[in-house]
Every structure is written in C-alpha cells, then in structure tokens.
Amino acid sequence: QVQLVESGGGVVQAGGSLRLSCAAAGGIFSLNVMGWYRQAPGKQRELVANILGGTTNYGDSVKGRFTISRDNAKNTVYLQMNSLKPEDTAVYYCYLYFRGTNYWGQGTQVTISS
Secondary structure, three states, rough: OOOEEOOOOEEEOOOOOOEEEEEOOOOOOOOEEEEEEEEOOOOEEEEEEEEEEEEEOOOOOOOOEEEEEEEHHEEEEEEEEEOOHHHHHHEEEEEEEEOOOOOOOOOOOEEOOO
16 A cells, blocks of 8 residues: 655745655655645645656746655655745645556645745
C-alpha cells in the first residue's frame, strides 16, 4: 500500500524560507514522478513542482524561488521554498504517480504572514 507522509509546514514571515519533506512508503519509486501541488482557500489546486530523474518542472508563480529535489534511497522528495510571499499560503500536497494512479499525502499547511 502506497503512503505519503509530509512534514515541514508552518508559519513564517514574508521573505522567509521553509522546507517541506514527503516520504513515500510501499514500494520503490525512483522511476516515478513525485511532486507538490497546493491549494489556497477558494482556489483550485495548482502544480508547484515535480521531479523525475534529473528533470524538474515548476509552476510559473514559484520559478526562481522554490527548488524541488529527491533522495531516491529514502524515497523522499523535498521542496525548498525561499523568498516566501503571502500568496504562497496554502495547503501543500505531495503526490506520487505510480502505475497509472496519483497518490496524495494528507497535506501540510503553509502560512506566510505579511
């Protein structure tokens, strides 16, 4: 059974940094896409970033500020978030695309105060 467990959310002032982690259990996922979406109140879920091998992809609103990485030995993906803005406030969801299915973490709240 695939499970994703996120950590690292919290409250930080604008301009600050946070790092999110997402550990996957239930298989070996080094050849699968992992990444992050976020959802702010009243808004649709949007892609933040994803990674497959050495290829990364970012949403336009986070390019240049966020960095996604992964440690395949630990089945873990990370999201380093710098220069945070109030508009980055959202619930951040880790995901894994595995055997035709998107698996999701429980979500972690990120709140940026101005």
